[in-house]
Amino acid sequence: MFSRNPNKSQTESFSKSRRSTKRSSFREHAISKNRSERPRKPPTEETNPLSTNLTSSIITLVVGREQRLFAAHEDVLCTSPFFQAACRTQFLTTENKRISLPDEEPEIFSSVLEYLYKGDYYPKLVHNKRRNAWELETGEGGQSVESTVYHHGVDGELLKDTVIYCTAEKYGLEELKRVALRKQGLQSGIQCSTILTSARYAYANTPDTDSKLRAHYLALIIRSRGTFKRSGTMQMEMQAGGSQLFFDLFVALCNHVDDVASIAGSPRSVRTHH
Known part of the structure; x- marks a missing residue:
């Protein structure tokens, strides 16, 4: 699951992947950085069968530092308690139906909207009948889909599904949390440093x-x-300062060692000598 190439630039990887994997139709929802342009209309009910009522008013959402514009139906947004409250309070002005989300990442918010309309977000979970296992769908030409996203808050790469899970927590979308959790750990080629940053x-x-x-x-x-030990990232992280993550990890490792010792010391596993 891990890539141990320390020379790989995370920024370069992100920019290249965005050019090669930008295929989801819902990402076309986000228009350019120019706020003078009108946001495109949300998908119609015919293209989104999971949405039952798309006759409500259109909300414009200004997302991220680049002020990317998105559009969504009010009834769809109000599936989230967060946006339901926003539509009733100071986040929304009656005149222009606009909500500002300056701290969100546009790519993450696009996935949240995709889920609200379609019940899932790209890449979707698909069942491999031959292996009888759930996997993430591949991109065009069978290529793997970029699993990280650049996050301005940490100034680095994070696992996309982790950010979506945390965003769903903030928006009160419990089912989206379950979807994002199911996708955790299905990615490949992730650097140890990215795993630890995402865990924090x-x-x-x-x-x-x-x-x-x-x-x-x-x-x-x-x-x-073993992979973390060889990479050296765990040692550097722990030397940088304590946190709840590493306290929990210490406890979990102790419990793991205790379980192994208990199994090794059980009567069934003890060898007798005559």
Whole structure:
């Protein structure tokens, strides 16, 4: 699952991947940086069978530092408690029906809108009947889909599904959280440093009562501890300062060692000598 190429530039990888994998029809929703342009209309009901009522008013959303414009139906947005509240309070002016989301990443918000209209986001989960396993769909020509996204908040790459999970937490979209969680760990070629940065982001953007994504990262690091040890990233991260992530990891590793010791010491596994 991991790539140990320390010389690979994350920024270059992101820019190249965006050019090669920008295929989702819903991404066409975001228009150019020029705010004077009118946002394109949302998909029609014919192209989005999961949407049952697309007759409500259109909301314009100004997203990210680049102020990318998106458009969505009010009824669809209000599936989220966050946007339901926004449509009733100061985030929305009656005159122009506009919500500003300066801290969001446009690529992530595009996936959230795609989910609200279609029930999933690209790349979708597909069932491999031959292997009887769930996998992520591939891009055009069978190419793997870029699994990271550049996030201005951390000034680096994060796993896209992790950011979507945390965004769904903020917007109160529990089903989207379940979809994003199912896609965690299905990517390949991820650098150890990106895994750890994404784990820290997950801890910083989920409440203590929500342990599912955190548990995913703890299990992933323990399962791939040899790779992390060889990469040296874990040592550097822990020397940089303590956090809840590494305290939980320490506890999880201790529990793992205790479980292994318990199994090794069980009567069934002890060899007797006569």
